[in-house]
Amino acid sequence: MIKLVPEIFAVATLVAGLSTAGLAQSDISGIWEITLDTQTGEQVWTATFDQEGTTLEGEIDMNDGEGPLPLAGSLEGGMIKWGFIVPDLDGDMPINFSGEVQGATMKGDEGSFVWYGTGVWTAAKQ
Numbered sequence: 001m002i003k004l005v006p007e008i009f010a011v012a013t014l015v016a017g018l019s020t021a022g023l024a025q026s027d028i029s030g031i032w033e034i035t036l037d038t039q040t041g042e043q044v045w046t047a048t049f050d051q052e053g054t055t056l057e058g059e060i061d062m063n064d065g066e067g068p069l070p071l072a073g074s075l076e077g078g079m080i081k082w083g084f085i086v087p088d089l090d091g092d093m094p095i096n097f098s099g100e101v102q103g104a105t106m107k108g109d110e111g112s113f114v115w116y117g118t119g120v121w122t123a124a125k126q
Contacts, residue, residue: 027051028075028101031126038119060084097121
């Protein structure tokens with residue numbers, strides 16, 4: 001039994017290391033191409049994310065000639081939530097995203113994107 005203690009400790013250390021390796025969070029800072037697939041058709045936007053810890057800031061260009069808008073969100077583990085507000089004469093319109101980051105891609109949950117309708121979104125790091 002005494003001889004097994006070092007082996008048990010080694011296995012426990014290995015298992016602990018492997019289980020925390022999956023928790024490592026990558027930095028998504030950079031430029032991303034965001035694609036919305038909704039009932040109004042496909043929209044392609046460009047987002048720039050700046051990540052510090054779990055906090056996201058940046059800007060998004062909806063390619064509508066109005067220029068970029070500020071965005072904010074969070075990334076915890078592989079789950080991302082972010083959004084921005086589109087100023088409108090009828091009142092500000094929030095557009096929110098949630099989904100999963102997998103390396104240089106993101107895949108979003110179905111959501112409602114104001115006048116663009118409902119649908120899903122994907123993103124690819126540029």
